[in-house]
Amino acid sequence: MTISNSSPLGVAVIGYAFMGKAHSNAWRNVGSFFDVPAFEQKVLVGRDAGAVAEAAAKYGWAESATDWRAVLERDDIHIVDICAPGWMHAEIATAALAAGKHVLVEKPLANTIAEAEAMTAAAISARTQGVQSMIGFNYRRVPALALARELIAEGRLGTVRHIRAAYLQDWLSDAKSPMTWRLRKETAGSGALGDIASHAIDQILYLLDDPVTEVSGRLQTFVDQRPGADGLEDVTVDDAAWVNLTLASGAIASVEASRVATGQKNSLRLEIYGSLGSLTFDLENLNELKFMDTTVPVREQGFRRILVSEPEHPYLEAWWPQGHIIGWEHTFTHQIRDFLTAIATGVAPSPSFEDGLNIQQILAAVEESAAAKSSLIQLSARATSTATEGA
Numbered sequence: 001m002t003i004s005n006s007s008p009l010g011v012a013v014i015g016y017a018f019m020g021k022a023h024s025n026a027w028r029n030v031g032s033f034f035d036v037p038a039f040e041q042k043v044l045v046g047r048d049a050g051a052v053a054e055a056a057a058k059y060g061w062a063e064s065a066t067d068w069r070a071v072l073e074r075d076d077i078h079i080v081d082i083c084a085p086g087w088m089h090a091e092i093a094t095a096a097l098a099a100g101k102h103v104l105v106e107k108p109l110a111n112t113i114a115e116a117e118a119m120t121a122a123a124i125s126a127r128t129q130g131v132q133s134m135i136g137f138n139y140r141r142v143p144a145l146a147l148a149r150e151l152i153a154e155g156r157l158g159t160v161r162h163i164r165a166a167y168l169q170d171w172l173s174d175a176k177s178p179m180t181w182r183l184r185k186e187t188a189g190s191g192a193l194g195d196i197a198s199h200a201i202d203q204i205l206y207l208l209d210d211p212v213t214e215v216s217g218r219l220q221t222f223v224d225q226r227p228g229a230d231g232l233e234d235v236t237v238d239d240a241a242w243v244n245l246t247l248a249s250g251a252i253a254s255v256e257a258s259r260v261a262t263g264q265k266n267s268l269r270l271e272i273y274g275s276l277g278s279l280t281f282d283l284e285n286l287n288e289l290k291f292m293d294t295t296v297p298v299r300e301q302g303f304r305r306i307l308v309s310e311p312e313h314p315y316l317e318a319w320w321p322q323g324h325i326i327g328w329e330h331t332f333t334h335q336i337r338d339f340l341t342a343i344a345t346g347v348a349p350s351p352s353f354e355d356g357l358n359i360q361q362i363l364a365a366v367e368e369s370a371a372a373k374s375s376l377i378q379l380s381a382r383a384t385s386t387a388t389e390g391a
């Protein structure tokens with residue numbers, strides 16, 4: 001696809017720490033690999049003028065700023081990429097959409113259902129004016145997982161019966177790890193649940209395209225006080241979450257998420273079991289997909305390792321020759337590429353804010369279930385949106 005565009009799109013990124021850096025890296029290199037509309041890295045926004053100016057210079061931004069509202073008023077800004085904490089997503093995204101800016105927002109969409117609903121209404125209204133919006137569930141942009149989705153859609157697994165997902169980290173294993181915005185309900189919404197179980201749940205919806213109808217869950221906070229600026233502070237979010245999902249097809253999914261899984265740094269594993277075959281994925285080997293295909297002769301059966309690095313694999317034609325593997329940061333480049341493509345073509349990207357709201361409803365149902373001894377909560381099924389260019 002060749003994309004032409006008259007005047008360059010002006011981009012602002014809000015937040016310059018972990019995700020601000022990952023997104024900046026993607027903005028900096030996407031045009032070197034993919035055919036995307038012309039854009040300019042205009043402004044990086046933070047709170048500390050000196051620190052954000054330094055980051056802007058390092059990450060390739062023309063300017064820095066400390067007032068995101070003033071940035072939204074600028075006519076030369078067309079895209080706002082929100083890499084700020086969850087409690088700011090709704091306010092910035094709704095203001096940006098109202099100002100006619102295309103919005104990419106980090107996951108999860110918001111901290112509460114009310115915020116997610118307001119954001120979704122704003123996104124639907126903006127879409128009628130050709131203004132696009134998308135959430136940064138970047139694991140949709142891992143080529144091996146995009147390939148998994150294709151194989152499942154082609155029926156290569158037959159009927160999918162169950163899926164196991166585990167997203168495990170250990171950065172809170174040490175009980176002396178200090179308080180951060182991620183450990184307070186009012187700033188983070190929830191703990192491992194919204195932070196990383198949300199990725200796993202989005203991935204299940206993306207891979208199977210099968211809406212969630214029932215939810216049960218359990219949440220646990222193992223370390224309920226941590227050192228803050230003025231002594232010990234209460235931790236008001238979960239350290240770990242266990243979720244069971246029933247999908248509309250009858251398939252069952254289990255999700256485990258933890259930030260206290262000692263020894264696990266950023267382990268995302270997925271296993272999908274169908275009547276004709278199975279797939280497994282491990283983020284620590286993100287260029288690989290394992291495929292068990294029962295349609296081959298029994299004596300040759302077993303999990304086959306597919307090195308997902310061929311030009312015919314999703315996204316990979318743009319990168320290196322076969323076998324020259326890619327990494328985690330490439331998922332953000334693919335994300336920016338898909339978002340820019342959506343803006344240029346006018347085809348709404350996914351995951352949409354509607355998808356984000358759906359995930360927020362699932363997260364809220366997990367909390368409701370956990371508060372009621374893991375009782376089963378019914379949800380009205382909503383399919384995930386599936387447009388993903390390049391995948």
Ligand SMILES: NC(=O)c1ccc[n+]([C@@H]2O[C@H](COP(=O)([O-])OP(=O)(O)OC[C@H]3O[C@@H](n4cnc5c(N)ncnc54)[C@H](O)[C@@H]3O)[C@@H](O)[C@H]2O)c1
Nearest residue numbers: 015016017018019020045046047083084085086106107108
């Ligand atoms: N996709 C992923 O894999 C992934 C990974 C980590 C975090 N996230 C998400 O990204 C978002 C940000 O997380 P993070 O880890 O980058 O957080 P962080 O704490 O590392 O960075 C937050 C940034 O927001 C900025 N900020 C806060 N208040 C601001 C204000 N009023 N004006 C301007 N900037 C402000 C801070 O200066 C900082 O640069 C969260 O929604 C988080 O859930 C996604």
